[in-house]
Amino acid sequence: MVLTEIENGVAVVTIDNPPVNALGSGVPEGIEEAIEAAEADGSVRAIVIVGAGTTFVAGADIKQLEDLAWGRGPGAPTIHELLQRIENCTKPVIMAIHGTALGGGLELAMAGHYRVAVRSARVGQPEVGLGIIPGAEGTQRLPRLVGVERAIEMCVTGKLLSAPDALEAGIIDAILEGDLRADAITYARRVSESVGPHRKTREQRVVIRNSASLEEALQTGVELARKVKRSQIAPLKAVEAIRAAATSPFEEGCARERQLFHECVTSDQCRALIHAFFAERAVTKIPGISKQTAVASIDRVFVVGAGTMGRGIAMACANSGLAVALRDSSQAALDAGMLAIRKNYDSSIQRGRLTPAVGAERVNRIQPQLDYQGIETADLVIEAVFEDLELKGSIFRELDGVMKPACMLASNTSTLSIDELARETNRPDRVLGLHFFSPAHVMRLLEIVRGEATSSQTMATALAFAKRLSKVGVVVGNCPGFVGNRLMFPYMYEAQFLVEEGATPEQVDGALQNFGMAMGIFEVEDMAGLDVAWRVRRELRQFSASGQRRPLVSDALCEMRRFGQKTGKGWYTYGESGKPTPDPEVLDLIRTLSREAAIPQRQFTDDEIIERTLFGLINEGARVLEEGFALRASDIDVIYVNGYGFPGWRGGPMFYADSVGLKRIVERISRFEQECRDRWKVSPLLRKLANAGKTFRSFDGERAASGESA
Numbered sequence: 001m002v003l004t005e006i007e008n009g010v011a012v013v014t015i016d017n018p019p020v021n022a023l024g025s026g027v028p029e030g031i032e033e034a035i036e037a038a039e040a041d042g043s044v045r046a047i048v049i050v051g052a053g054t055t056f057v058a059g060a061d062i063k064q065l066e067d068l069a070w071g072r073g074p075g076a077p078t079i080h081e082l083l084q085r086i087e088n089c090t091k092p093v094i095m096a097i098h099g100t101a102l103g104g105g106l107e108l109a110m111a112g113h114y115r116v117a118v119r120s121a122r123v124g125q126p127e128v129g130l131g132i133i134p135g136a137e138g139t140q141r142l143p144r145l146v147g148v149e150r151a152i153e154m155c156v157t158g159k160l161l162s163a164p165d166a167l168e169a170g171i172i173d174a175i176l177e178g179d180l181r182a183d184a185i186t187y188a189r190r191v192s193e194s195v196g197p198h199r200k201t202r203e204q205r206v207v208i209r210n211s212a213s214l215e216e217a218l219q220t221g222v223e224l225a226r227k228v229k230r231s232q233i234a235p236l237k238a239v240e241a242i243r244a245a246a247t248s249p250f251e252e253g254c255a256r257e258r259q260l261f262h263e264c265v266t267s268d269q270c271r272a273l274i275h276a277f278f279a280e281r282a283v284t285k286i287p288g289i290s291k292q293t294a295v296a297s298i299d300r301v302f303v304v305g306a307g308t309m310g311r312g313i314a315m316a317c318a319n320s321g322l323a324v325a326l327r328d329s330s331q332a333a334l335d336a337g338m339l340a341i342r343k344n345y346d347s348s349i350q351r352g353r354l355t356p357a358v359g360a361e362r363v364n365r366i367q368p369q370l371d372y373q374g375i376e377t378a379d380l381v382i383e384a385v386f387e388d389l390e391l392k393g394s395i396f397r398e399l400d401g402v403m404k405p406a407c408m409l410a411s412n413t414s415t416l417s418i419d420e421l422a423r424e425t426n427r428p429d430r431v432l433g434l435h436f437f438s439p440a441h442v443m444r445l446l447e448i449v450r451g452e453a454t455s456s457q458t459m460a461t462a463l464a465f466a467k468r469l470s471k472v473g474v475v476v477g478n479c480p481g482f483v484g485n486r487l488m489f490p491y492m493y494e495a496q497f498l499v500e501e502g503a504t505p506e507q508v509d510g511a512l513q514n515f516g517m518a519m520g521i522f523e524v525e526d527m528a529g530l531d532v533a534w535r536v537r538r539e540l541r542q543f544s545a546s547g548q549r550r551p552l553v554s555d556a557l558c559e560m561r562r563f564g565q566k567t568g569k570g571w572y573t574y575g576e577s578g579k580p581t582p583d584p585e586v587l588d589l590i591r592t593l594s595r596e597a598a599i600p601q602r603q604f605t606d607d608e609i610i611e612r613t614l615f616g617l618i619n620e621g622a623r624v625l626e627e628g629f630a631l632r633a634s635d636i637d638v639i640y641v642n643g644y645g646f647p648g649w650r651g652g653p654m655f656y657a658d659s660v661g662l663k664r665i666v667e668r669i670s671r672f673e674q675e676c677r678d679r680w681k682v683s684p685l686l687r688k689l690a691n692a693g694k695t696f697r698s699f700d701g702e703r704a705a706s707g708e709s710a
């Protein structure tokens with residue numbers, strides 16, 4: 001895992017632990033031995049540490065941390081002694097960074113006397129994303145290099161810094177433009193000629209750069225933590241650890257960091273976030289698809305429909321360097337689409353997120369057009385027109401006739417059948433669903449819908465396409481609403497029934513937000529457009545069965561043309577600020593309709609609201625899993641965390657169900673079933689797992705072991 005070569009008086013220590021050179025067991029020991037040997041070797045003047053493969057070191061081994069979080073394994077990985085060994089080395093140690101130096105990787109680098117990097121390298125302390133704080137002295141060394149404010153910002157947000165930003169911040173000493181290894185050796189020889197002792201990070205003073213006082217800087221950190229990582233423990237603990245760096249000697253600060261790290265790593269939030277991390281990596285493991293599966297290259301994309309979704313998809317492609325044609329049949333729609341795209345890039349430029357040159361380059365990659373000219377060169381066509389099966393079907397027939405035979409054809413439908421659309425073409429093996437989430441250039445989730453005829457090559461290409469767009473592509477089966485929206489139906493309707501039974505939209509939304517949802521469900525509905533859900537209800541013929549309870553208010557709101565944010569009114573009213581305000585007219589409407597339907601009224605606690613809404617969603621999740629429309633419970637978690645604002649620190653709905661206990665969930669659903677027979681029925685899989693004392697996680701584990709999902 002660690003190899004030393006002596007070159008020109010410099011010991012080059014290479015860490016080689018694929019795929020990301022994580023500091024799993026064996027690696028710290030190997031580095032320590034290499035340092036000792038190099039120090040003892042009279043022919044060595046300096047030491048360079050580099051990573052083999054595509055990266056420096058991406059941190060501690062998260063598998064090891066997962067064991068720790070679940071109370072398994074040998075305990076916390078510690079590299080304390082290694083870091084001390086490096087820092088105390090009498091010969092200069094130079095860390096040569098490419099790819100990423102993350103978490104324990106950056107902590108290792110900061111113990112070196114000098115750090116150099118290639119321009120494309122990135123560094124950071126992303127541990128909060130896993131529910132922990134840096135645990136290898138990062139909260140102590142980082143403020144010594146960059147100051148309290150910057151250290152807080154990095155540890156609280158987990159955001160990475162580019163090499164130029166890291167240079168400006170004081171984390172690295174130089175950017176090397178040529179061959180990293182050769183240039184790092186030259187750099188090492190140069191610094192070895194300077195008079196020692198070489199600079200130790202731990203001996204530097206912690207500075208406060210911008211604030212008047214430490215307290216002010218720490219308070220700003222707490223506010224930032226509450227804003228960007230609402231309800232999460234780790235970012236607040238990171239601020240505490242940095243306080244220790246600023247107020248105690250180095251060793252004491254490290255002891256405090258270890259204590260805080262331990263509190264985090266044994267928390268529910270850490271278990272949930274580590275689950276979310278591995279769940280996101282598991283989505284690419286699909287039965288029948290391997291590294292050997294041929295992947296077609298996608299260079300030219302053709303998007304049909306310049307509405308909200310079409311323009312978002314075009315931007316997502318352009319942002320990833322793809323050439324895109326954006327086609328609409330009406331000049332007005334095309335103009336409106338391009339105007340919105342330009343405005344979007346302009347606003348990114350104004351906010352400093354893009355340079356004007358990059359913004360212009362991206363707009364120029366999008367070619368607006370009224371016809372299908374050039375479609376024969378496209379590798380992928382994405383249809384993004386209205387949710388109307390007939391309209392989509394006729395477009396599919398037309399497209400099939402003009403596309404090259406190898407081209408893939410995707411629909412961005414959120415609910416309609418991919419198989420029915422595939423039947424309109426002579427290429428059903430190359431037809432699939434690519435369900436983007438609005439705004440499509442921002443949201444990370446992409447549901448990749450596999451129809452009955454979709455080939456493995458098409459799926460593998462779609463997964464690679466998702467990665468190219470920096471999205472998390474999750475493969476789902478073809479059922480109404482696929483996975484995400486199918487689970488939304490019981491969630492959304494149960495929320496509406498609660499309101500008809502005496503709760504208010506803001507109470508339901510408040511309970512959901514306190515639970516951690518990014519937005520309440522009524523706010524979400526207003527944002528998505530009540531008319532969209534109205535159309536879907538009709539298209540899917542929901543509530544057509546007799547005796548089935550039908551939500552009353554949303555149809556009435558649509559009849560009043562209260563379509564949500566786009567009309568300024570929906571479940572809420574939206575003024576100048578664009579913020580939702582409760583509307584007495586809506587409350588009157590709710591109470592009138594409830595009275596007319598003789599629905600008994602009562603009060604609800606927040607816990608009841610969460611159970612009614614989320615247990616419905618979880619129950620449907622179990623059905624989806626049982627019917628094979630999702631491969632893993634953890635795939636459902638990835639969908640909800642990345643596309644529906646479910647809090648990552650709760651792991652996703654299925655992981656949350658495990659943490660509540662499946663027995664408890666079955667009990668509550670059985671109770672709801674007794675109270676309202678029309679819609680609640682415990683999913684057989686959920687009941688089976690609960691009876692066996694199992695969890696969705698164990699279900700996934702068993703499936704993976706049997707090869708059904710991996």
Ligand code: 3H9
Nearest residue numbers: 019022058059060061062077102103104126134135136281
């Ligand atoms: C830490 O360092 C704590 C310390 O402060 C103190 C401890 C005492 N460990 O994402 P990818 C695997 S906490 C184990 O698809 P990419 C990953 O599971 C750590 N495995 O590639 C996947 O495996 P598989 C702080 C890891 O190119 C494979 O590598 N560090 C680790 O899109 C490829 O991953 C972080 O939080 C790991 N540390 O992105 C960084 N990292 O192929 C976490 C990755 O079997 N990692 N794997 O599914 C990342 O952000 C991205 O993986 C990275 C590469 C940017 C590095």
